[in-house]
Amino acid sequence: MSEDDGRVVFEPKIVGFLCNWCSYAGADKAGGLQRSYPPNVNIIRVMCSGRVDPQFVLKAYSAGADGVLILACHLGDCHYKEGNYHAMQRHRMLLRILSEHGIENERCRFDYVSAADGDKFVKIMNEMVYTIRELGPMDRLNCWSDNKLKQGG
């Protein structure tokens, strides 16, 4: 929680999985442009959005995240040709799983950010933080506890 004009503001914890080639570069681009955005998203770099195992997302919620972002190259631009298509499909599957556990779909956002999309990246950061703030903290009691979540690999 942080104080803003005397009001207590909920500061959500968000984990962002960004692919190395486009979206991570897009985040760097925002940096290069010195565009400020809220610090709530902790970025984890993966080589490809296709590497984002649905377990990573579930793990993030169980470890305390209030929201998860998966950012990929634009369709057709994947450095590995088709990793972002797999990521997109896995995200759809994840939304169904999350719904069944009472986790709002808005808490798991998938989007496309290119290496040139510095401003789009900032927009997504702002929207995500705003959205999760509106939703409030995750109600973990109604979801699952960490020890129930099986770790793969």
Next chain:
Amino acid sequence: MKIGVYFCNCASNISDKVDSQRVRAVVGSLEDVAYFKTNELMCSEDGKKFLHDDILEERPDRIVIAACSPRDHEKTFMRVLSGAEMNPYLMQMVNIREQVAWVTEGVGRASTKASSLIKGAVSRVRFHKPLHRKSIDMSPDVMVIGAGPAGLKAALTIAETGRKVTLVEKRPVIGGQPALYEEVFPNLECAPCMLEPILNDVLHGEYAGNIELLTLSEVVELNGFYGNFIAKIRKTPRYADLNQCIGCGDCIGVCPVDVKNEFNNGMDNRKAISLSFAGALPNVPFIDMKACLRAKGEDCRLCEQACPLGEGIIRYDDEETIVERHVGAVIVAVGASLFDAGLIPKLGAGTVADVYTSFEFERLLSSTGPTGGKLRTRSGRTPETIAIVHCVGSLDSNHNEHCSGICCLNAFKFNVMIEHRLPGIQIHHLYKELVYPGKEEYALYQRALSNPNAVFTRYSDIDTIEITSTGDCIGIKTGLPETGVIRADMVVLCPAVVPSKDIGELSRVLDITEDMYGFFEELHGRLDSVRTKVRGIYISGACQSPVNIAQAVNQGQAAAGYVLSGLIAGKQLEIEPLTASVDKDRCSGCRVCLFLCPYKAVFLDAETQRPSVNEVLCQGCGICVAACPSGAMSSNHFTNDAIFAEIEGVLK
């Protein structure tokens, strides 16, 4: 475990926004963090020396460097680690410049975010394992498939460096499509004059000894991977000795069998033993055994008896053979074909006399063609009007949406060549769009346009055009009220350049992919148009996309460049360690990894029936790892353990 954390001030870029003391207070007390050191500018020479010396002194097990983006200096610091006797993969960078200092308002907030990210890195780096580049033997030799301009230039460029090139050509002749042309655009250069020096270099030049030319041959199997391919090539017999024959042609005159000459699109006849066309190289005839009397059981030996070199040059006992070649890379340059204009029946291709496709018309214009380059109608008349229809089957959602980019220039070339042969002849250009990119091409268009006897008419839809025989000439209904019916003595259709029919079979043999148009699929349309998704297999020329001769040659040389820089004689092939690997004991054998791999790097081990990863082909994307339901697939450096730890670390 001893973990060292280095914090780079990046001059003041980071330290102005992130307070290293606040970060130290959080990070310095983490389990296993032995020290936290700041440096003014780690990527500077002083900074690198500090890091190098400090690693040697502290001997940490793992290090975390909080600095700029890993896309900037990860490789720099990895080299420092290597120099300091530390495995470069035992380091994790934290991006506190581009993703914290430059984008976060308030020192407090920025320092907190930096601390979180460093906590993630400290958690993760524990799971890092030392990784090593592997190296394997490789062959610097190359197989080039297709002996057109792209393949020939690729073969020559590579052969000049002393490597062996196996040049596989399906036809009995080399030179590709332009070998059949009289002149080429944009400046109506003599095509044989342009090609012959290259063809001769391949056959008899200084480096010809490095090029093994296999004509009438096709690749039937390709196994292995970059650096170590084994190709099986089917050689169909030529029945003439490619090395000893002097190409005098005495054998051809005596042959009693006439068959339609496919090199002139069936517009004249050739003998069962034949040179493809006058001036064809290699200058050695071949026997079309389907047509030869010997295939019908007759013991005809007329060609052999006519040979002035005696027996042994014509070889009736030649047999089909399969040869094997060990090569490090494969360059595919098999060209393209033309859209079958017969698919638009109203255009009269193949049904109305004197309607020709552009390929057929090239042969009519050629001095080695069926009419010796004279323009005559089938009935022997000199044409007074010729119509050229552009955009046949292109720019059309019913056929091909793409523009081939070369047909308009061919049509302008025809315009000039027709005018040279028959001055004053009427020429009608019917086009949908006119396209003439390039620095020299506009002049050719202007030449065609300034022909006082040329008329340019734009049509909107090829389906509105109807070409019929009107007895003494051809009628072209344009569907345009102001144009009405155009009367012509000859019609030239300029069909779209489309993938050749055998591309599908070849892509299956080579295990490379086709794009949505049916051409071979490139790795990247702009940056990597000659690479395929399979490492070590390159594509050049019109089999990748419709191209002109210059572009085809450039691509052939680009592919040669990849080969020369990647496969170096006497050196081993270095393999990046960021690949996937399989735990065979956990694998259930579902094979999902095999289907998902974009690089065909996962294959089924015949013995164990479990997948295995080819480290040469694997690019380390991790798509298979995320999909594996048994957790049997793992990606080096990006293991589940490391990423789970990072997630926990940043949220702690």
